[in-house]
Amino acid sequence: MSPQHRRRRIPDATVARLPVYLQLLNERMAAGVTNLSSEDIAALAAVNAAKVRKDLSYIGTYGTRGVGYDVEYLVYQISRELGLDHEWSVVIVGAGNLGQALGGYGGFNVRGYPVAGMFDIDETKVDTVVGGVRVKHLDDLPKVVAQQQVSIGVVATPAEAAQDAADRLVRAGVTSILNFASVVLSVPLGVTVRTVDLGVELQILSYHEQRRVAAATGLRPVADEAPSGRSA
Amino acid sequence: MSPQHRRRRIPDATVARLPVYLQLLNERMAAGVTNLSSEDIAALAAVNAAKVRKDLSYIGTYGTRGVGYDVEYLVYQISRELGLDHEWSVVIVGAGNLGQALGGYGGFNVRGYPVAGMFDIDETKVDTVVGGVRVKHLDDLPKVVAQQQVSIGVVATPAEAAQDAADRLVRAGVTSILNFASVVLSVPLGVTVRTVDLGVELQILSYHEQRRVAAATGLRPVADEAPSGRSA
């Protein structure tokens, strides 16, 4: 309805925050809250209130001036925008340490991403059961993807095997990949990849620690945020 | 040495990419490559070559014009900048599904982040051994953090327990937190938090899928990037 909005491109930064808002709106809704102002949401999400309003304005004008946002309606609208009005089956490639944790996690089904299959190339892992799903051989991937209309794949293999896994996923028809391996995957245009790398995260943190230490050691008492101070 | 550089603030976006460069430089180095141009690195990291050069220029001028970058030296410099010239002990709070996977992962030690301790509040988990580390009760956290000079903590608890875990970590003296729970942690200024949320990642992907479907369905044949076209 109201084909007024929709198709307005939503900035990446906003797309990354919508799930966070959604999460906390759901949480407040469960607690019986029916209305929240942008100020309230901002506090809960630890961001600026204006940012919240701007973010929400991209998906439509669902607030009421002088009052705030109806939590339930907002949850509905954000869900719709994120494509959560139906389930998205996912396949997990790699039944090792991480793959098993993901499969057993259970959070997939709860959040609307049922696991359509887990796959591994290692014969000793095939046919074991993880989180209620029987691991299949990687060669069976195309069949499952086609039959169950899977469009999201999770790569949970060692780094060496990740590119092959991605290639197979793409060939099978998957168009979004969540990659947990420490590699930059190369995929054709039109396929979305998001990489989550534990090592990268830790290194970003240690960079900040490193700076703290350097600052404390007083390696030149330069304020952390000197405003200007670029000399020629 | 050379107090020329250092203390030049490195942009966040760059800090997030340096670990990626480091990863792939290490990989090429292992393969026997001794020199790489910004073009080469760019191709491997799937980014623009100018971006690579600018990123690297923030940590110093370590390239040779007409030649490129000496891989080994660059690895050394990036490592130093990220604070990888020594080890950073980490503690893991939460020995459930995810905590166990992380503990057993082994990648921590390899990458220079030895696990100084795993903690849980559940008595049935305490004293079990995960990845060579015996799980301790959460009350023992402060002692371990103090004794082992831990400054990085990993939150791998259910969402409900995450804020408490973070509070305890901060009180114990941890100044960087890697959070795997689906909550926005509230921490005092000066503490760095990075949240990795499976649900958020999946929802970002399904947003893109959603758009693809909408585009394909031809919900109004508006090109994906119509330049203007806003009619009053």
Next chain:
DNA sequence: CGACGCTCGTGCGCACATTCACAAAGTCGT
């Protein structure tokens, strides 16, 4: 029923990030 108070939606300027394009500086061949 009108005035007041609250909160949304957004235009605008600023800061940050990305990319282009080119001079500077090195190598290599002759």
Next chain:
DNA sequence: ACGACTTTGTGAATGTGCGCACGAGCGTCG
């Protein structure tokens, strides 16, 4: 030893995102 070629490092231009500040609209209360 010099000139052609390559590749860096960076100023300038463009694009993206953020946050203030304020007008617009809704509800409430006298």
